[in-house]
Structure formats: C-alpha cells, structure tokens
Amino acid sequence: MKIIWIIPIVLIIHVCQAQNDTINYFNQSPPGDTPQIFAPRIISLANRRETKIVFSPDAKECMIGIGIEGTFKILYSKYVSGNWTEPKNAYFITNDRAQEPFFSPDGQKIFFTSYADIYVSTLVNQLWTTPVKLDSPVNTESEEYHPTVTLNGTLYFCSMRNNPNGFIYCSKYKNGNYFTVEKLDTIINSSPYGAYDPFIAPDESYIIFTTIHPDGYGKEDQYISYNKNGTWTTPQNLGSLINTDKIEYGSYISPDKKYYFFSRPHGWGTEVPADIYWIKANFIDLFRKNNNIDK
Numbered sequence: 001m002k003i004i005w006i007i008p009i010v011l012i013i014h015v016c017q018a019q020n021d022t023i024n025y026f027n028q029s030p031p032g033d034t035p036q037i038f039a040p041r042i043i044s045l046a047n048r049r050e051t052k053i054v055f056s057p058d059a060k061e062c063m064i065g066i067g068i069e070g071t072f073k074i075l076y077s078k079y080v081s082g083n084w085t086e087p088k089n090a091y092f093i094t095n096d097r098a099q100e101p102f103f104s105p106d107g108q109k110i111f112f113t114s115y116a117d118i119y120v121s122t123l124v125n126q127l128w129t130t131p132v133k134l135d136s137p138v139n140t141e142s143e144e145y146h147p148t149v150t151l152n153g154t155l156y157f158c159s160m161r162n163n164p165n166g167f168i169y170c171s172k173y174k175n176g177n178y179f180t181v182e183k184l185d186t187i188i189n190s191s192p193y194g195a196y197d198p199f200i201a202p203d204e205s206y207i208i209f210t211t212i213h214p215d216g217y218g219k220e221d222q223y224i225s226y227n228k229n230g231t232w233t234t235p236q237n238l239g240s241l242i243n244t245d246k247i248e249y250g251s252y253i254s255p256d257k258k259y260y261f262f263s264r265p266h267g268w269g270t271e272v273p274a275d276i277y278w279i280k281a282n283f284i285d286l287f288r289k290n291n292n293i294d295k
Contacts, residue, residue: 023059023256025278026084031259034241035277038261043087044275051263052250053276056103059255063090063101063110067270072099074112092121092128100250104149105202111155116143118157137181138171151202158196165194168209187232188225199251206284207232208251208260218245222262224284226293236287242279253281260284 026039037044044050049067056062064075064087075087090098095114102111110121110128117139119131133139142161149155153173158166159181167189171178188209189195197210206226212219221243223235242248242262250263260281265274 023055023254024079024082024084025254025259031278031280033280033282035262035264035279038276038278040275047273049265049270049272049274050276051265051274052100052252053261054101054103054252055255057105057107057255061103062087063103064276065099065101065112065250067099067272067274070270072097072270074098074101090128093131095119095131100146102148104153105151109149111147111149113145113147116145118144118147118155134178138178146197148198148200150200150204154200154204156198156200156207158198163189163191163194165192166196168195168198168207170200185232187234197249197251199253201253206288208238208253209235210249210251211235213237217243220247220249222248222251224287226288226291228293233291233293236291238283238287242283250276253284257281 026042028039038053043053043064050064051067052065054063060079062077062084066073066075074090074093076090077084077087093112098112098114100113104111108123112119112131118134120134121128121131138144138155138157140159140161142159144157144159147155147157155171155173155178157169159169160166162183168184169181170184171181183189188207193211193213195209195211199208201207204227206224208222208224210220211223212221216237217240222238224238225235226233237243244264247265247267248262252261253259254261258281259278261276261278263274264277265272
C-alpha cells in the first residue's frame with residue numbers, strides 16, 4: 001500500500017514543477033527550427049523598430065527595446081493573474097534614448113544603455129530603483145553599450161574605446177563595484193571587423209555576438225563562441241536560417257534556455273522598422289557537438 005500511495009504523490013509533484021517552469025510568451029505558439037516573428041501585433045508592430053526583448057528570470061516581467069519617434073525607449077510589461085499587461089514606458093526609467101535592457105540572472109538588477117553609457121537599476125521592496133550610471137572604468141568618454149551579465153555578476157559589454165567598430169569587454173563584480181575592465185581575446189575581437197552586442201550565457205559557457213566577417217552573409221551576422229577551459233573557441237557563424245543579407249543583432253536566450261530572440265532590421269536608425277524573431281535554441285548544443293566542445 002505504501003508503494004501505491006507514494007507513486008501518485010511523486011507524479012503530482014513532477015507535474016506541478018513542470019507547470020511552474022513554463023513561461024508564458026504572450027500566448028504565442030512556440031517556434032521550431034525556422035525563425036518566426038515574435039508576437040505580431042502585440043510586441044512586433046508594423047512600422048516600428050523593435051530592437052531587443054528580455055524576460056526576468058522568474059518570467060514575471062518583460063522589457064522591450066524599441067525605436068520610435070526619432071528616439072529609443074524601453075517598454076515594460078508584467079505578468080499578472082495569467083496575463084501580460086500592455087507594454088508601456090518602463091516606470092523607473094526617465095533616461096532619454098534608453099535601450100538594450102538586460103535582467104541579471106539573479107533577477108535583482110536591470111542594466112541598459114542611455115546615450116552610450118551603461119546604467120543599472122536595483123530591485124528594492126519589489127520596485128525598481130532610479131537607474132545609476134556605472135563608474136569608470138566601465139563607462140568612459142567613448143561609447144559603451146549592450147550590457148549582459150553572468151550569474152556571478154561579471155558584466156560583458158561593448159565599447160568603442162579602442163576600435164570605432166567596437167570590441168567586447170568584461171568586468172568582474174567585486175565588493176559591490178566594477179574595478180577593472182578586460183578586453184576579450186582577439187579570437188573574439190578580430191580586427192578590423194570588431195565585435196559587439198554580446199549575449200553571455202549565465203555560466204559563461206558560450207557567448208553570442210554580432211560582427212561583420214568576409215565569410216558572413218553581407219551585413220551584421222550572429223556568431224557563437226564557446227568557453228573551453230577558460231579559452232574562447234573560434235567563433236562560428238549561426239548560419240543562413242538566422243543570418244541573412246539584412247542586419248541581425250540584439251541576441252538573447254530565454255530564461256528557460258529554450259528560445260533564441262533577435263532583431264532583423266533592414267538598416268540602422270530609429271525610424272527603420274524591425275521585428276523581433278525567435279527560434280528554438282537547440283543550435284547551441286548542436287554547434288558545440290559539431291565542434292567537439294565539452295560542456
């Protein structure tokens with residue numbers, strides 16, 4: 001009799017955990033192995049530039065970077081009682097030209113860019129605080145943008161301090177601050193092409209970034225590199241399903257690691273329309289396997 005009772009209890013717990021782990025992606029049917037426009041007429045609107053989408057680790061908050069009316073803005077939506085609220089200007093961001101939002105993996109901070117400086121807002125009593133600009137050496141007189149953060153707080157970002165096309169840098173978080181900045185290896189930051197707009201895996205096992213290479217598809221493409229024993233592997237182009245003769249940038253992997261989001265504009269500028277696309281993220285393990293890279 002004990003066995004008969006224990007088995008149903010275990011099954012019920014398993015089902016509840018699976019339901020709790022399910023993210024509601026604005027009631028959209030999941031994509032397959034071909035990129036699909038994400039949430040048409042809800043997030044991806046006609047004649048508007050959507051540049052970035054990110055979800056909080058608990059999947060209860062969402063932020064969308066857009067270009068509209070000659071400037072950039074960050075919209076905010078919250079998952080309440082089984083529904084997402086209408087995306088509106090983020091209540092805690094008063095910065096002009098705010099863009100490129102990113103939730104820290106612990107859900108306690110939001111990073112974003114404003115006028116080529118990186119800012120951070122902290123969660124206090126369930127509300128986001130007024131953003132604070134990061135000090136030097138992260139922000140400089142050059143342009144810094146597109147922050148992304150690891151589980152241990154290390155900040156990866158792009159800066160034009162040594163290259164007009166931009167290089168990717170990282171800065172470790174120690175004692176509440178970022179004291180030093182390190183440029184990633186030349187295998188990532190290849191001259192003269194540069195590297196920018198990174199997404200770093202929370203455990204730093206891989207990085208996806210934007211660059212223009214002769215082996216690419218004509219404009220800015222997405223590449224992936226893996227951290228193998230502390231060394232970055234040769235970046236691989238994500239291929240023709242994701243990369244086209246248009247621009248691909250704004251990479252992001254969902255908190256459940258199932259989906260890859262990116263933007264695909266025809267050109268630069270706030271008035272050039274662009275939609276958010278999403279696709280299954282199984283290519284991450286596929287590239288790793290094909291290149292014989294151990295986890």
